[in-house]
Amino acid sequence: MNVSAVLSVDHVSQTFGSGATAVQALKPTSLDVQPGELVALLGPSGSGKSTLLLAISLITPPTTGRIVIRDRLLWDDGPTGVDARAFRRQHVGFIFQQHNLIPFLTVQENVALVMQLNGVGAREAGRRARELLAYLEIDHRADMLPARLSGGEQQRVAIGRALANEPPLILADEPTAALDTDRGNKVMALLRRIARERGSAVITVTHDHRMIAGFDTVYHLEDGVLVDVQRNADPATAAA
Numbered sequence: 001m002n003v004s005a006v007l008s009v010d011h012v013s014q015t016f017g018s019g020a021t022a023v024q025a026l027k028p029t030s031l032d033v034q035p036g037e038l039v040a041l042l043g044p045s046g047s048g049k050s051t052l053l054l055a056i057s058l059i060t061p062p063t064t065g066r067i068v069i070r071d072r073l074l075w076d077d078g079p080t081g082v083d084a085r086a087f088r089r090q091h092v093g094f095i096f097q098q099h100n101l102i103p104f105l106t107v108q109e110n111v112a113l114v115m116q117l118n119g120v121g122a123r124e125a126g127r128r129a130r131e132l133l134a135y136l137e138i139d140h141r142a143d144m145l146p147a148r149l150s151g152g153e154q155q156r157v158a159i160g161r162a163l164a165n166e167p168p169l170i171l172a173d174e175p176t177a178a179l180d181t182d183r184g185n186k187v188m189a190l191l192r193r194i195a196r197e198r199g200s201a202v203i204t205v206t207h208d209h210r211m212i213a214g215f216d217t218v219y220h221l222e223d224g225v226l227v228d229v230q231r232n233a234d235p236a237t238a239a240a
């Protein structure tokens with residue numbers, strides 16, 4: 001286990017069901033992710049990518065193994081007493097394939113809400129949300145409802161929401177899958193910028209081989225096994 005890592009996954013496995021119908025969706029898997037690292041989990045359908053991401057987030061905790069995020073032991077073959085939901089809200093950002101924005105709140109309110117859930121006052125949350133939207137170059141849409149934005153713009157707002165509490169770790173489930181290549185590349189470039197400038201580690205599930213040159217590290221999964229680790233020397237240039 002690496003002490004500087006923002007995330008350590010140590011012999012994490014996942015078995016669904018029991019007895020004759022048990023499925024081992026993820027064999028014991030170990031990996032470390034550093035601050036600012038842009039990581040892809042790549043593999044064919046059913047290879048265990050989402051299972052690993054859901055285990056890391058403790059949304060679906062693993063059957064075995066240890067998970068440490070920012071020096072907190074969150075799972076050790078079972079619960080460790082840490083309130084996973086509260087920890088997640090403060091330290092982990094999520095980006096989904098579909099943006100999941102709240103349709104009756106404006107863009108700014110969608111981002112501010114996440115801050116307010118963590119105890120930030122409404123005015124301050126609004127100010128910070130605006131600032132974040134400006135960083136993402138989407139502040140001109142701040143007062144609109146999500147339905148008025150394009151798919152790429154909505155995904156930018158969803159990224160803003162994931163960043164709202166400045167989490168050290170961002171988990172993304174196929175964030176470019178619903179976008180065309182051009183918009184997908186822009187979202188990837190944004191994730192890279194966030195990792196570089198803000199130091200958040202970003203772990204992205206993908207089965208899109210076109211995108212892999214842009215990641216620092218690519219973990220290849222097959223049938224629930226981590227079969228290969230690919231480290232790209234200069235991903236920003238490779239993806240340009």
Ligand SMILES: Nc1ncnc2c1ncn2[C@@H]1O[C@H](COP(=O)(O)OP(=O)(O)OP(=O)(O)O)[C@@H](O)[C@H]1O
Pocket residue numbers: 016017023024025043044045046047048049050051052207
């Ligand atoms: N809750 C569950 N109960 C039973 N089996 C499951 C469950 N979730 C996943 N599986 C099985 O575990 C295996 C890995 O699934 P997983 O969703 O992790 O794959 P994936 O690589 O993310 O695939 P995709 O690219 O299609 O999303 C599959 O065989 C799947 O059917």
